[in-house]
Amino acid sequence: MASVTVRNFSVTLGAQPVIDALDLDVADGEFLVLLGPSGCGKSTLLNAMAGLVDTSGGRIEIDGVDATWATPRERNIGMVFQSYALYPTMSVAGNLSFGLRARGVPRAEVQQRVQRAAALLQLEPLLSRKPSQLSGGQRQRVAIGRALVRDARVFLFDEPLSNLDANLRASLRRELKLLHQRLGSTMIYVTHDQVEALTLATRIAVLYNGRIQQLGTPTEVYDRPANRFVASFIGAPPMNFLEGRVSITQGLRRFSVAGLELDLGHYRPDADPLAEGETLELGVRPEHLRLCDDGTHEAEVTLTEPMGNSSIIWLRCGGAQWAALAAQQSLPRVGSSARFEIDTTGLTLFRVGDGTRR
Amino acid sequence: MTRRGHRDPAWWGLAALALSAAAFFLLPLYVMAITSLKPMEEIRLGHLFAWPTQLSLDAWRAAWSGACTGVACEGIRGGFWNSVSIVLPSTIIAITLGALNGYALAYWRARGAALLFGLLMIGAFIPVQVLMFPLVRMLGPLHLVGSLPGIVLVHVIFSMPIMTLIFRNHFAALPRELFLAARLDGAGFLRIFVLLMLPLSVPMLVVAAIMQATGVWNDYILGLVFAGREHLPMTVQLNNLVNTTTGTKLYNVDMAATLLTSLVPLTIYVLSGRWFVRGIAAGAVRG
Numbered sequence: 103m104a105s106v107t108v109r110n111f112s113v114t115l116g117a118q119p120v121i122d123a124l125d126l127d128v129a130d131g132e133f134l135v136l137l138g139p140s141g142c143g144k145s146t147l148l149n150a151m152a153g154l155v156d157t158s159g160g161r162i163e164i165d166g167v168d169a170t171w172a173t174p175r176e177r178n179i180g181m182v183f184q185s186y187a188l189y190p191t192m193s194v195a196g197n198l199s200f201g202l203r204a205r206g207v208p209r210a211e212v213q214q215r216v217q218r219a220a221a222l223l224q225l226e227p228l229l230s231r232k233p234s235q236l237s238g239g240q241r242q243r244v245a246i247g248r249a250l251v252r253d254a255r256v257f258l259f260d261e262p263l264s265n266l267d268a269n270l271r272a273s274l275r276r277e278l279k280l281l282h283q284r285l286g287s288t289m290i291y292v293t294h295d296q297v298e299a300l301t302l303a304t305r306i307a308v309l310y311n312g313r314i315q316q317l318g319t320p321t322e323v324y325d326r327p328a329n330r331f332v333a334s335f336i337g338a339p340p341m342n343f344l345e346g347r348v349s350i351t352q353g354l355r356r357f358s359v360a361g362l363e364l365d366l367g368h369y370r371p372d373a374d375p376l377a378e379g380e381t382l383e384l385g386v387r388p389e390h391l392r393l394c395d396d397g398t399h400e401a402e403v404t405l406t407e408p409m410g411n412s413s414i415i416w417l418r419c420g421g422a423q424w425a426a427l428a429a430q431q432s433l434p435r436v437g438s439s440a441r442f443e444i445d446t447t448g449l450t451l452f453r454v455g456d457g458t459r460r
Numbered sequence: 461m462t463r464r465g466h467r468d469p470a471w472w473g474l475a476a477l478a479l480s481a482a483a484f485f486l487l488p489l490y491v492m493a494i495t496s497l498k499p500m501e502e503i504r505l506g507h508l509f510a511w512p513t514q515l516s517l518d519a520w521r522a523a524w525s526g527a528c529t530g531v532a533c534e535g536i537r538g539g540f541w542n543s544v545s546i547v548l549p550s551t552i553i554a555i556t557l558g559a560l561n562g563y564a565l566a567y568w569r570a571r572g573a574a575l576l577f578g579l580l581m582i583g584a585f586i587p588v589q590v591l592m593f594p595l596v597r598m599l600g601p602l603h604l605v606g607s608l609p610g611i612v613l614v615h616v617i618f619s620m621p622i623m624t625l626i627f628r629n630h631f632a633a634l635p636r637e638l639f640l641a642a643r644l645d646g647a648g649f650l651r652i653f654v655l656l657m658l659p660l661s662v663p664m665l666v667v668a669a670i671m672q673a674t675g676v677w678n679d680y681i682l683g684l685v686f687a688g689r690e691h692l693p694m695t696v697q698l699n700n701l702v703n704t705t706t707g708t709k710l711y712n713v714d715m716a717a718t719l720l721t722s723l724v725p726l727t728i729y730v731l732s733g734r735w736f737v738r739g740i741a742a743g744a745v746r747g
Binding site for chain 2: 152153154174175178179180181183184185187188189190191192200201204205248249252
C-alpha cells in the first residue's frame with residue numbers, strides 16, 4: 103500500500119500533448135477513479151504510473167520516493183487490464199506465482215503467498231484451472247490476485263468492466279468495492295462510465311483534454327461541478343443547460359431564463375457576488391425539476407421516456423426544452439400542459455466563456 | 461428452396477478435375493517406384509508403365525550402400541547422415557534466432573528496429589545465387605567454407621528473413637496486454653520469452669520447423685558450395701550418383717536413390733499437411 107503523487111506531469115505522443123502539466127495526489131488506501139471520455143488521457147496517465155509510458159516532463163512519486171524513471175519491476179505496481187490479460191498457458195496458480203518467481207522469491211514462500219492470496223480471493227478450488235475455464239468474476243479475481251500476491255503497492259485498473267454485459271458488470275463492480283473495503287489497498291481506476299465512477303470512488307478525478315477538470319468526492323463532483331464539462335459529463339439523464347441573466351431587485355437576486363424568474367437566494371457563487379445584468383449559463387439536473395399540479399411554471403409535454411422506476415419528461419417552456427426526472431408511474435399525455443417547480447437549491451451557474459462555475 | 465445436391469454436374473466436374481490432377485502428379489512417382497523395383501534386364505524392354513514381373517529390392521540396397529557417387533562406391537547413405545547433421549542444427553538454431561528476433565521486434569521497440577526489419581525483408585527478396593560468391597569470399601578467411609559449421613551458418617543466415625517475419629507477425633498478433641502484464645509482474649526479456657511467449661507459439665514453432673527442415677533438406681546449391689567434401693548433403697550425392705558417366709546407366713538404382721532422398725520431406729509433407737498449409741499462410745506478409 104502506498105500513496106501516489108503526480109507533479110507537473112506531461113506526456114506527449116507525437117506532437118500532441120496527451121497529458122498536460124497534471125498534478126494529482128492519491129492518498130494511501132484511496133479508491134481514486136480517473137473519469138473521462140475516450141481520448142482524454144486517462145489510460146495514458148495510468149500507463150505512465152505503471153511505468154509503461156515515458157514522461158516528457160514532471161515527476162511521479164510512490165510513497166514519497168521519486169519513481170519517474172523507475173522500471174515497472176522497481177515500482178511493484180499491479181495492473182488489471184480490460185482483457186484481464188491472464189497468461190493463457192498457465193494455471194491459476196501459475197498466473198499468481200509468475201510475478202513472485204520473476205522476483206526470485208524462494209519456492210516455499212511462493213507456495214505460501216499463493217495460498218494466502220487464493221484464500222483471500224476465494225480462488226482455492228480453482229488453482230489448477232486454466233484461465234479459459236474461469237468465469238468473468240473469477241478472471242477478475244485472478245487478475246487482482248496476481249498483483250495482491252506480490253504485495254503490489256498500488257492497484258491500477260484499466261476499464262476492467264467495459265467489455266462485460268450489464269448484469270455481470272454490476273456484480274463485478276460490487277465485488278470490487280467489497281474487495282477494496284476488505285484489502286484497504288490504494289486503487290486507481292480508469293473508466294468512461296460515470297456510474298462506475300460514482301459507485302466505486304472515494305474520489306473522482308474528471309479528465310478532459312489531458313487536464314483534471316475537477317477532483318472531489320462523488321457527491322462534490324455531482325452536486326458542485328467545477329465547470330460545464332463536468333456537469334454535462336456526469337449525470338444521466340444529462341443536466342439542462344440554458345443561458346440567462348442575473349437581475350437584482352430590492353437585494354433579491356433572481357435569474358431570468360426562458361421566460362422564468364428563478365430565485366438565487368440559495369446560490370453560493372465561488373468568487374465575487376453575482377452582479378446585475380451578468381449573463382450566465384444555468385445548469386439544472388432533471389431531478390430538480392418536479393412536476394406537480396400546484397407548480398409555479400407551466401409547460402407543454404413534448405416527449406416522455408419511461409425507464410421503469412422513473413421517467414424522463416421533456417417539457418417546452420418559454421421556447422426552451424427542459425428534461426425532468428419524474429418518479430411517478432402515470433405519465434402525462436404528450437401535448438398536454440403540465441405544471442412544474444424548480445428546486446432552486448440544486449442550481450449551478452456557469453460562465454458563458456470558459457464554462458467555469460460562477 | 462431445394463438443398464443443393466452433392467452429386468450435381470458441378471460436383472462431377474470438380475471430382476474429374478481433382479482426379480486427373482492427382483493422376484498427372486502421381487504418374488511419375490508410380491514410374492519411379494516400379495522402375496526402382498525392376499532388374500535392369502526388365503527395364504531395357506522399355507515397358508515404362510508395366511508392373512514388374514519380379515520384385516527386387518537390390519536397387520534400393522545398392523542405392524543406399526553400394527552405388528558409386530564419383531570415385532567412392534558406398535551409396536548415398538553417407539549423404540543421408542550428412543543431411544541429417546546439417547538439417548538438425550540449421551533448424552534448431554534458425555528457429556531459436558528467428559523467434560527471438562520476431563519477439564524482440566514485436567515487443568521491445570529497440571532503436572532502429574524498423575530499419576532492421578526493413579533490411580531483413582529486402583534480404584528475403586535477394587536471390588541466393590547473387591550472394592554466393594561474396595559469401596564464399598567472406599567465409600573463406602574464417603575457414604568456414606567446406607565445414608559443417610560453415611554450411612549450418614549459411615543456412616541460418618539465409619533463413620533469417622522468413623523466420624523473423626513469421627515470428628514477428630505471430631507475436632504481433634498476440635494481445636499486447638499479456639506482455640505488459642508480464643512486465644508489471646517484474647519479468648524480463650528472456651523470462652517473458654521462455655515462459656510466456658514460447659508456450660503460446662507451439663503451433664508456430666511446428667510450422668517453422670517443417671518449413672526450415674524441408675527447405676534445408678531439399679537444398680542443393682548451398683550444400684554443393686559450402687558443405688565441403690566431408691559433409692556433402694544427400695541431394696548433392698544423389699546428383700553425383702545419377703550423373704556418374706562411367707559404366708552402364710542403372711536406372712533402377714537412380715530411381716531408388718531419388719526416392720530415398722525425397723523420403724524425408726515426403727514424410728514431413730504427408731504427416732503434417734495441415735501444419736504446412738498454415739506455414740505457407742504465415743509466410744505471407746500481414747500485420
